[in-house]
Amino acid sequence: MHRPDATDDAPLRSCFYEARVMHHRLEPKRHRFEYGIFLACLDLDELDRLDARSRWFSRNRRNWLEFRDTDHLPDPDANGPGDGRPTDTRRSLAAWLARNGVRLDDTDRVVLLTLPRIAGYVFNPVSFYFCTRSTGEPICAVAEVGNTFGELKPYLVPLDSGANDGGVFRLVAPKHYYVSPFTALDVCFDFQLRMPEAGLRIAVHDVRDGRNLLVTTLTGTRRPFTDAEMVRLGLRYPLVTLKVITAIHWHALRLWLKRVPWHAKSERPDLQRGVFRPHASIAPGSSSAR
Numbered sequence: 001m002h003r004p005d006a007t008d009d010a011p012l013r014s015c016f017y018e019a020r021v022m023h024h025r026l027e028p029k030r031h032r033f034e035y036g037i038f039l040a041c042l043d044l045d046e047l048d049r050l051d052a053r054s055r056w057f058s059r060n061r062r063n064w065l066e067f068r069d070t071d072h073l074p075d076p077d078a079n080g081p082g083d084g085r086p087t088d089t090r091r092s093l094a095a096w097l098a099r100n101g102v103r104l105d106d107t108d109r110v111v112l113l114t115l116p117r118i119a120g121y122v123f124n125p126v127s128f129y130f131c132t133r134s135t136g137e138p139i140c141a142v143a144e145v146g147n148t149f150g151e152l153k154p155y156l157v158p159l160d161s162g163a164n165d166g167g168v169f170r171l172v173a174p175k176h177y178y179v180s181p182f183t184a185l186d187v188c189f190d191f192q193l194r195m196p197e198a199g200l201r202i203a204v205h206d207v208r209d210g211r212n213l214l215v216t217t218l219t220g221t222r223r224p225f226t227d228a229e230m231v232r233l234g235l236r237y238p239l240v241t242l243k244v245i246t247a248i249h250w251h252a253l254r255l256w257l258k259r260v261p262w263h264a265k266s267e268r269p270d271l272q273r274g275v276f277r278p279h280a281s282i283a284p285g286s287s288s289a290r
Contacts, residue, residue, distance in 0.1 A: 012225050013043040013111065014050055016233060017200045019220030023251075025182075027213045029258050033251060037115070037240050038233040039220070041196050042067060044090040044110045056230045057116070065230060066117035072127065073144055073154060074276050093129055093142065100156050107134040113196055115241050118234075123148075123245040125179075126204065130169075130195055141169040141193050143204070145177060148248065149265065149279040153177045157191045167195035172207065176273040182252070182260045185271035187213060198222050 017039045025031040042050070047067055051059040059067050075092040076099060089112070094104040104110070114127035129142040141157040153176075160170035171191045178185060183206055190212075192203040200220035206213045223229050237243070256262065265272075269282040 012046060012050070013109075014046050014225045015041050016223040016225060016229055017041055017113070017196065017220035018223055018233065018236075019200055019218055022215075022217045022219075024215045025213070025255075025260075026215065027211075029255075029260055031251070031255060031258065031260075033247070035243070035247060036237060037244065038223075038237050039113055040065070040067070040116045040225075041111055041113045041222075044093075044112055050225065054225075054230070055227050056234075062120065064119065064234065066120070066122075068117060068122075071117065071122055071124070072112070072114075073152065096154060097131075097140070097142070097156070102131075102140055102156065104131060104139070105133075108132065108139065109134060111196065113200075113202075115244065118239060118241045121239075122241050123248075125244065125248070128193060128202065130193075132195075138167050138169070138195060141191075143171075143189075143191050143193070145179065145189075147177070147179050148245070149178070149281075150277055151178075151279055152276040153274055154276075155189065155191065157193055167197075169193040175206070176271055177275060178265045178272055180252075181262050181264070182255045183214065184263055185268045196222070 019037055019039055020034060021037055022034040023032065047059045050057055057063060057065045057067070060069060069087040069089045072089045073092045073096060075087065075095055077095045090110055093110060097104055109132050111130050112127060113130070115122060115124050124146045126146065127144040129144065131139040131141065133139060138159055140159065143155045143157055145153050145155065155171060155173060157169040157171040160168040163170070169191065170193075172188050175185060175187055175189050187206050187208045190205040190207045194201045199222070200218060202218040204216045223233070265279065266281040272282045275282065
């Protein structure tokens with residue numbers, strides 16, 4: 001098991017990002033919107049330190065901001081709820097990566113960019129894990145995509161060998177996952193991720209035959225992980241997780257009013273693969289996400 005820093009007053013690697021999300025649907029009809037949010041960027045080995053040091057943030061217990069291991073990737077090696085082992089996000093990620101040909105050592109670092117629970121509520125359209133060696137050398141990224149049916153699907157995003165600088169990850173892969181009723185299941189995700197540093201630069205597009213159907217970007221600025229910053233961000237972006245789910249349904253209504261074609265989740269269970277927590281509409285024929 002990876003051990004966190006022993007010194008409680010050591011500088012934190014975790015932080016927040018004050019960010020802007022932009023969605024621009026290009027086909028079959030144009031629809032664009034943008035809004036502000038904040039995200040937590042959590043070193044998974046600092047979670048207990050963050051809990052101990054912060055008044056407003058906790059791990060696996062109620063607070064204004066919460067990180068709950070059960071909100072994220074389940075352990076593919078667990079034997080069900082009665083396994084007896086507490087859920088641990090880093091262990092779950094390491095087990096899933098091992099099944100996909102990537103080994104994490106105990107000294108490797110994992111940071112997770114995600115929306116925390118706020119006032120007990122969370123919805124994450126997508127969270128991002130960034131894995132590096134202890135030297136800072138990038139290993140890989142994982143995009144953990146959620147939907148409104150409570151499902152999760154991880155995508156392994158490798159280093160982009162064609163990038164001019166390090167810390168860039170790229171994957172174009174079949175979606176095989178139901179995210180929006182206004183997007184067909186046979187399109188691809190194009191993940192373009194950069195290691196979060198002073199700034200945040202992430203893009204996730206829906207593509208077909210090399211053509212962008214939906215462009216999504218996430219940009220932001222690093223903020224310190226302090227109680228004062230939590231209060232400031234909470235006041236500037238109140239109940240941000242509720243804001244995200246509300247925006248999803250509001251813009252879905254607008255797309256429906258524009259008569260954008262709609263796809264039922266149960267139409268193509270064969271194109272919904274590798275899903276954790278599969279919904280009843282696909283569970284009988286769904287494959288394991290291991």
